[in-house]
Amino acid sequence: MRETLLRAAGYLLKRLGSVCLVLFGISSITFLVTRVLGNPVYLLVGHQQSPEIVNNLIQRMGLDRPLYQQYFRYMWSLLHGDLGISRYTFRPVLDDIALRLPATLELVLFAMVLVILLGIPLGILAAVRRGSWWDHAVQAVSQLGASVPNFWLGLLLIYFLFFLVPLFPPPLGRLDDPGQAPATVTGLLLLDSLWAATFHTFSSALRHLVLPGVTLAAGAVPATINITRDSLVQILASDFIRTPRAYGVEKRTVYFRYALKNALVPVTTVLAMTTGFLMSGTVLVETVYSWPGLGLYAVTAMDHFDYEPIIAVVLISALFYAAAYLVADVLHFIIDPRFRVR
């Protein structure tokens, strides 16, 4: 028992180390991109300003110093949570992000639930009934889903389910009336309104969430279906499934006891990848639905030639992605005993 715990701790530390490495790499690359490929001064003031203004700014921003000094300063302020100041909200970027993060998280989590509820069962269905009509139908749907441009699907949903048949509210924000927002506990409106027991607000929040959530999930479901199906097909053909089947153990027992558990390892990896995909997808989906989250923040910042919020959103998204990978690794450790031996 003690040995297992030690091994678990060692494994976790190793994974944590590689997560840190990835985050370090990403922040270094964003530094290189902004300071070496581009010039932050021109990003701020454009190319038309007089040389005095530009030189003045270069000095004030410390851009006349050697690159390695700039790099240390950049990393130092990142480690202290200093992400700069937005030029169009006139607030620290970190505060802006804290304000908008819950909206994006609620959208991503909702989409994630949809991905799990749709992708995994459909993948299982296709694998278990391989070669059947069901299998072909599921694969056709997943190929359709993989080919649809997400944001365009969002516009179609708005046309059909808001304009033609007004089942859902207009694509503007998270609530019918911003004044009805519940007191902030988690920042997720669905949970907060339940907590405050205001069911009217809850239904309003849910109705606003459905279309963006479906749009965002549509892009990620096909990958989940395919990987669930392919890994389960491979497992169902292996000896440890065929032998108990040949001995007459019931189909259901074999599938749920042996097959599914083994198929879950690749699926958790896919779900971790999906987190990154969804975080990135929010940019387009939030633009279509005017959803006040990080993606819309980055797009609006871009329209104002304000690059610090964009960098910050990139870093925050990478952080979530790395965290999702870490969770997947921990789950592997729990699900699959083979990981514990390594």
Added chain:
Amino acid sequence: MGHSGGQTGVARRQRWRGLFLSPPAIILAVFVAAALFAPFLTPYDPVTPFLAERLQPPSFLHWFGTDSLGMDVFTRVLYATRIDLSVAVASVLLGIIIGAPVGALAGYARGWLDDVLMRLTEIMQAFPQILFAMALFAAVGSSIWHLILILAFFNVPVYLRMVRSSALPLRESEFVLAARCAGHSTLSLVIKHILPNTLVPIFSQFSLSTAYAIQMVAGLSFIGLGVHIPEAEWGSMINLGAGYVIFGKWWPAFFPGMAAFVASYALHGLSRRWKEFLVT
């Protein structure tokens, strides 16, 4: 490859026909034809506004209607095929040209080079891509050339890893050992003997990557990056039409999106046919 040797001429011809006369291949041929012959297929100009005819619904004169600047949507969808297909194909090709040789070298040489490259590609694939593209565009300015370079950058790790994993088992194979005994340098060995043997999976991935690139081009142009209004491109056309959808004017945004959808659906289908072609 080698396994078609035992087939008769008729069977082989049928296999090729199954690939090139399949629905996805024909659809893609139509798209290429639209790109090439756009000026002969429509009487209108793709980028001249004609404000007197704003937001006309689809009719006999304007098959796909007109957009908010009075430009003919059908004409613009045709012309947009040029930019979308060429940007997507160019960026994927560039990604292969850079990624495949490096991947073959990494798979053959292994050691520290391989380790470093694997970590690097892991980091590159960990990036939220649309967001990272926004940061890059903010730094270097938005243009079509930058769009191609950025999409190529996203494709490099895909092909690097793919070619590396098919090169790994080749390292110990007899023909490689023989070539090494014959005195080939590492570089010529990788290029002449390893790389050609890793090309098969590249082809089926190629059409998948192109489909993905088409969606990325449209997505980035939709938020105003890469291709700018009024230039005819599917994503920027959707951007131009998006604001009118909630008022029931669906056509300026619908048709360009449909084109992107059908093109990438056909590319997905082609990739599947190609895989089936290889195993039969």
